[in-house]
Amino acid sequence: MTDIFHEIEEDLRRERMRKLWDRFGSYLIALALLVVAGTAGWSGWKYWREQQAFKASAAFEAASELAAAGKYQDAEAAFQALAKDGPAGYAALAAFRSAAVAAQVDKAKGVAAFDALAADAALPAALREVARVRAGLMLVDAGTLEEVRQRVGALAAGTGPMRNSARETLALAELKAGNAAAANKLATEITEDAEATGGERSRAELIRRLTAAAVPPPAAPAAPAASPATQ
Template sequence: MTDIFHEIEEDLRRDRFRRLWDRFGIYIILLCVAIIAAAGAWSGYRYWSLKQAQASGARFETANQLLADGKAKEAEAAFDELAKDGTAGYRVLARFRAAGALSTTDRAAGVAAYDALAADSSIGGLSRDVARIRAALLLVDTAPLADIAQRVQAIAEGNGAMRHSARQILALAQFKAGDFAAANKTAQWILDDPEVPPSVRNQAQLIKTLTASAVPPSAAPAAPTQ
C-alpha cells in the first residue's frame, strides 16, 4: 500500500511540474537566454573597454614623450586629440597636460585652459580645484590680487586636500601685491593648521617674518597701581 501511495504522489508531482512547465517553461528559457546573453555582452564590453584604455594609455605616453623632448606644439596637438576621443580618465588627464604644455608657450592660453577645466561640472571637484590652483600659479607673478583670490579663496577657506596650496598661493599673492598685513594673517592661518606640509609651513614662516613689521604690536600691559 505504501508503494501505491508513493507512486500516486510521484505522479501528482510530475503532473504539477508538467502543468507549470507548459505554462511558464518558455519564460524560463527566455530568462536563461537573457542571462547568458547579458553575461556575454558584459564580458565583451569589459574586453573592449580594456583595449580602449590601453590604446588611450599608449597615446598619452606618446604625447608625454613629445613634451619631454621639447616638442610642445606636437605634444599639445596630441593631447588635444586624446581629450576629444580618448577614454574618460585619459580625456581629463590629456586636458590637464595640454593646458600645461600650452602654458609653456602661451601663459594666457594656459590659464584659459585651466579655467575651462575648473568650470567643467562633468569632472570631479578635486580635479576642478587642481585646475584653479594651476591657473592661480600661472598668474601669481603678474595678475592683480583679486584675480588670484577669485580662484583660490574658496579652496583656502575649505578643509579639502588642496587648501594648503591655495593658502600658500594666496599669501604669496598678497605679499607680492604689497598687502603685508593680509599676507601675515594668511601665513599665520597656514601655521595654525597642524596638517600643513613642511614645505608650505616653511614658506609661510618666511612670509610671516618678512611681514611682521606690518602687524601693529600688541598693547603693552598697564603698570600695576601702587
C-alpha cells in the same frame, strides 16, 4: 503495497512537472537565454572598457613623452584629443596636462585653459578648484595681485580642501606686490590650520620669516592704575 503508493506518487509528481513545464517552460527557456546574453554582454562590455583604458593609457604616455621632449605643440594636441575622446578619468587628466603644456609656451594661454577648466560644470568641484589654484599660481608671475585674488580669494577664505593651497598662492602674490603684512597673515593662517600638510607648513613658515619685520610687535600690557591709597 507501499511500492504501489510510491509509483502513484511518482506518476503524480511527473504529471505536475509536465503540466508546469507545458505552462512555464517557454518562459524558463527565455529567462535562461536572457541570463546567458546578459553575461556575455557584461563580459563584452568589460573587455571593451579594458581595451579603451589600455588605449587611453598608451595615448597619455605618448603625449607625456612628447611634452618631456619639449614638443609642446604636438603634446598639447595629443592631450586635447584624449581629453575629447578618452574615458572620463583619462579625459580629465589629459585636459589638465594640456593646459599645463600650453602654459609652457604661452602663460596667458595656459591661464585661459585653466580658467576654462575651472568653469566646466561637467568636472567635479574639487577639480575645478584645482584649476583655479593652478591659474592663480601662474598669475603670481604673469599677472596682477587682483587677477590672483579673482581666482583664489574665495578659496583662501573658505574651508574647502584647497584652502591652504589658495592661501599660499595669494600670500606669494601679496609678497610680490609688496604687501608683506598681508602675506604674513595668510602664512600664519596656514601654520595654524591643523589640516595643513607638512609641505604647506614649511613653505608658510618661510614666508612668515621673510615677512616678520612687517608685523608690529605685540603691544605692551598697560600698567595698572594706582589705587587711591598709594597716591
